[in-house]
Amino acid sequence: MHSLKSRLATWVFLPMLVCSAIDLVVTYRSADRVATEVQRQLLRGSARIIAEQMAADGGASNGAPPAAFELFADENQDRVFYAVRRSDGRLIDGDAALTPPPSLGLGEQESYFKSRVRGDPVRVVAYGQDLRDGGHITVEVAQTMRGHAALRKRLFLMTAREHLVLLALVLVALVVALRWTLRPLMQFSERVGRRQPGSLEQLDAAAVPRELLPVIGALNGYVVRLDQTLSAYERFVASTAHHLRTSFAILTSQLNYGMRDERVGPEQKALLAAMQNTTVQGTKVINQLLILASIEQGRQHAHPEQPPPSTVLSETVTSVIEELAPLAQRYDVELGLDASDDGLVLAAAPHLLREITFNLIDNAIKHMEGPGSVSVRIQRAGNCALLRIVDTGPGIAAAHRDRVFERFYRADPGKPNSFGLGLSIVKEICDSLKGEIRMGAGEQGRGLQVDVRLPLAVAGMTSEVRTPGRQDLREPS
Incomplete structure (x- = not known):
């Protein structure tokens, strides 16, 4: 009922x-x-x-x-x-x-x-x-x-048959009437169910029964208020993060100056080094918050009539691997790239693709518990590009694979220098690009395999192809 x-x-x-x-x-x-x-x-x-x-x-x-x-x-x-x-x-x-x-x-x-x-x-x-x-x-x-x-x-059965026929006709008419009468309500339910999670798009009140207008009006009013609240929250986060990043940059400069001062003793330098490391980690968190805010703002204020930029995936991945090569050498991790389809073009900004690739490879390297390898593969999968990253590290337990995409969630709370934002950034970018990301066990059940599927660019629907320049790269943290 x-x-x-x-x-x-x-x-x-x-x-x-x-x-x-x-x-x-x-x-x-x-x-x-x-x-x-x-x-x-x-x-x-x-x-x-x-x-x-x-x-x-x-x-x-x-x-x-x-x-x-x-x-x-x-x-x-x-x-x-x-x-x-x-x-x-x-x-x-x-x-x-x-x-x-x-x-x-x-x-x-x-x-x-x-x-x-x-x-x-x-x-x-x-x-x-x-x-x-x-x-x-x-x-x-x-x-x-x-x-x-x-x-x-005979008299009773004759009347009973007439009743059964009448009930059957009434039941058929009732089913048809209910479907016809409740069709607008079912269509409204399907429209609401098809909405993307987190979408703040208002519902169209045209061609709907009068009984649904108060519901649609209430939902649209709630969406408007929620959009205003989230916009104010995003502006607050972005403004706060910018101010904090400036303050942390000044603090980093002061710490660097203190480290170079010959009058500072060894114990004081050790304390300054610890403060510098904490500052670097704080700066990383601030940068990740800024990235999340920019992704959300881009999703809310996207212009469908403006074609998105196009980026060659293999070039972005290659630049990230070159950037992370020193980090992999320090962790004794072997990096490999297999770009069987090196001409795949995606309808996405280079910095977004770089964030996906950088976070996944960076996590794979830093969570390695000893010497190992991280292999990256690029190939076509229908109308999508498949980016597969496989490592030989400890992997992620199946119970945590869905929750690691939540903000500030950490599968291993005791892991240092982990704030639970990297994978959530990857998931947010994939959703904004209408792609998907999945995790599973690596080869022979060892390590972790991450598959990212992103739609290929459609000819005539994207702007000029862009390649990641040095201005798109950041220093490894």
Whole structure:
């Protein structure tokens, strides 16, 4: 009953079903009355034929005429009994097993009652007839109940079939009506379900029933207020991060100056080095927050009529590998690139592709627990470019692979210099580019394999192809 369609169907069809059940009970009783009336008419007709014949014979016992029993001829093969008695109760003709009727006055009178003959239930008619000589006879005719039950059943089943056909037609009409009536609501539900997570696009109120307008108005109002709140939050984060980055840059310069001062002792230099390392990590977090804010702002204020820039993926990956080569050498990690399709062009800005590649390779190197290797492969996969990064490190447990894309989530809280923002940046960029990222175990179940699928650029829908210059690169942290 959690479905509106189910509720409507239940409260429309259930009362009709109850009414049909009540009507079937009434129909059964009506069928019983009709069958009883038919049987009574047959019994009365048979008794009158016998009575008239006996009156014509002056009350002599010459047997019942065959026409009196032809009325009961049917496929049910009911047994028929008769008895003729005088007014004093003496049996003139027929079966003595018939129970004498209750008191019956003179003249042509009739009465009906139920009885049993040799163990079979019967319905009996007692019909009085006056004779010419002034005498009076009573004719009894009894019939077993098989024909009565069969007629009652036929009448009931005929009505029940009509009810079932009517209920089936009503059910079909109800399904069609519900689908037609609730189609706008189902379409509205599908439209809401197809929206991208985090989308702040307002719903179109055109061509919708009046009943949905308050809901759409409330949702659109909420979207507007949420957009304003998020925009203010993003501006606050971006402004704060810019100010902090400036302050950290000044602090870094002061620490560098202090490290070069000959008057500073070894213990003080060690303290300054620790402060410098903390400052570098803080600067990294600030830069990541700025990247997240810029991605969100680009998503909210995108211009569909403006074609996105195009970037050659292999060139971006090559520049990142060259930049991270010293870091890999320091960690004793071997970097490899297999660009079988080195001409794949993506409809994305170079700095976004660089963020994806840099974060994934940088994580693979820094989380290596000893000498190992990180291999990068670029290939076409249908209408997408597949960027696969496989390392021989400890990998990520299956229970954490979905949550590592959440902001500030760390699979290993004890890992130093990890703030849980790198993979969330990668996921945000993939979503903004309508791509996807998946994680799995590496070769032979060892290490980690990360697959990034990004749509290829469509000819005529992108601006000029850009290659990452030195201004797009950043110093490794």
